[in-house]
Amino acid sequence: MKRLLSALTVLVSLCAGALAGAAPATAGVLDVTCTPPSSNLNSYTPPLTGTTRTVTVSTTALYGPCTSLSQPAITSGSRTASFTITASCLDLLDPGTVTYTITWNTGQSSTITSSYTSAVAGAVLTVVATGTVTSGLFAGDSVVTNFTGPATDITLCTLGLGSVSSVYTLGTLEITSV
Template sequence: MLSTVLSGAAVLTAALIAPAPAQADVEAQLLDTLTCASSSTTTYDPPIGLTPVTTTRTIHQVYGPCVGTGVASAVTGGTHDSSNTTARSCLQLLSTATVSWTIHWSNGSQSTVTTQRVSNLAGAVFTNTFTGTVTSGLLTGHAVVETMTAPSTQILACTLGQGTVSSLGAVHTLTIV
C-alpha cells in the first residue's frame, strides 16, 4: 500500500512539474523570431498621378541579411515579388489598408503575412508601418511589424498635382516575433 501511495505521489509530482503542452508551445514560439533588413523597388506603369489611372504596380523586395532563432535560424534572406493592375492614384499611397504578401525564404520555406498598413508623409520622408500576423507558412501565428522608409519628393509633388510617381525605392526593417 505504501508503494502505491508513493508511486501515485510520484505521478502527481511529475504532472505538476512538467509544463503543460500549451505552455510549452508558447515557450517554443518565443524562441522562434526573425529580423531582416530589406530594400524594395516599386514601379508604376504608367506612372500614377492625382487622378486615378489604370496602372501595373510591380514590387521587388529583397530581405537580408536576416537573423533568426529557433525554427527560423536557417533563414539568411528572402524575396517578395508581385505585380497587379488596377486603378490607382498617388493619394492611395497615403491611405490605410489591409495588405497581404508572401515571402520566399532562403531555406526553401515561405511565409504569408497579412497586415494593416498605416502611411505617413512628413517632410522629405514617406513611411509605411505594416502590423499584423504570419497567416501561413514559416512562423504561422507570429506577430509581424515591418517599417518602410522612402524619399517623399515624388509623392509630395503628386499630391499637390505637380507630378507623377513612377517608382519608389525604400528600405525596410522586418521583425517577426
C-alpha cells in the same frame, strides 16, 4: 537622521517586495529579424498622377540580412508580385491591408496579412505595417515592418506638379512568436 534612514529602508523594502511579487511580462520570441538594406520597390506603369486611372504595380521586396535563432539557416528572403489597380498618387497615403508571401533563402515560405499606414513628414515617406503570419513557416507569429524612403515624387504629385513612377523604401521586418 536615524528616522530618515529607517523610512528609506522601509520604502526600499516595500519597492523590492512589490517588484519581486510582480508577474513577469510575457514577451514573444523574436523568430526572425531582417534589417537594412532590406528594401521594397513598387513600380507603377503608367506612372501615378493626380488623376485616378488603371495602373500596373510591380513590387519587389528583398529582405536581408536576416537572423533567426529558431531557423538559423535563414539569412534572406524575397517577394515579387504584379497586379492592376485603379488609383492616383493621392491613394499612396491611404491605409490598407495586404497579403503577401515571403520565400526564404531556405526555400521555405511565410504568408503574411498586414494592415499598413503611410505618412509623409518633410521629404520622408514612412510605411508601418503590423500583421500575422497566416500560413507557412512561423504561422501564428506577429509581424511588424517599418520602412522609410524619399517622398519628393509623392509630394510633388499630390500638389499636381509631377507623377510617381516608383517608390523605394528601406527598413526592417520582425516576426515574433506570440
